[in-house]
Each structure stands twice: as C-alpha cells, then as structure tokens.
Amino acid sequence: xxxxxxxxWSKTEKEVAQVAFKRAYEREIDALMKGVREKASAIETQxxxxxxxxxxxxxxxEIDGKYDYRYSVLIFVFATLVREGLLHLxxxxxxxxxxxxxxxxxxxxx
Numbered sequence: 001x002x003x004x005x006x007x008x009w010s011k012t013e014k015e016v017a018q019v020a021f022k023r024a025y026e027r028e029i030d031a032l033m034k035g036v037r038e039k040a041s042a043i044e045t046q047x048x049x050x051x052x053x054x055x056x057x058x059x060x061x062e063i064d065g066k067y068d069y070r071y072s073v074l075i076f077v078f079a080t081l082v083r084e085g086l087l088h089l090x091x092x093x094x095x096x097x098x099x100x101x102x103x104x105x106x107x108x109x110x
Contacts, residue, residue, distance in 0.1 A: 021074075024067075
C-alpha cells in the first residue's frame, strides 16, 4: 500500500498544486491584512499595540506552519486549506483522482 508521503506528482499536478497553494496563501494574507487594519484602527492604548504585536506573532507562526510546500505533506496541507475555506476542491482539478479522493476524505475527517 502506498503511503501519502510516497505519492508521485506529475508535472501538471505540480503546476495545479502551485497555483492552488499560492491562491490560498494570498487569500489568507488578504484576510489577515484586513483584520490587522481593523485592529490597528482600534488602537487606543499602549497595551493595544502589544496585543496587536502578539496577534501578528502568533499568526505568523500559524501561517508559516500551515503553508508547507513539500510534496510529502501537500495532500494534508490542501485538506486543511479546504477545511478552512481557503481553497475549494474544484480549484484542485488537475490533480489525480487518488489525490483528490485523499484530500476530500481528510477534509471530512477534520
């Protein structure tokens, strides 16, 4: 039985994956920027500044950990992004049926 981490990626699949990965990352960063603007506009005290700093530090850690473009974990990354609404399964069309099936199953598990 082939492990997910042993899955081969064709040239086309790599191209589809790269576009989808970038699209989800841009969506997340756009949402983050919107949230930061809202938080920044509400700053009234010194503590508010440090809360914003802490929020950004935590988000950076979360985002850096989530967006891992190693092919050995990319199916799991895509499942997380679909589950969080940052990607839609139809945006992954072009991946092999086996990969799409695994992503869909993992999405339902979370």
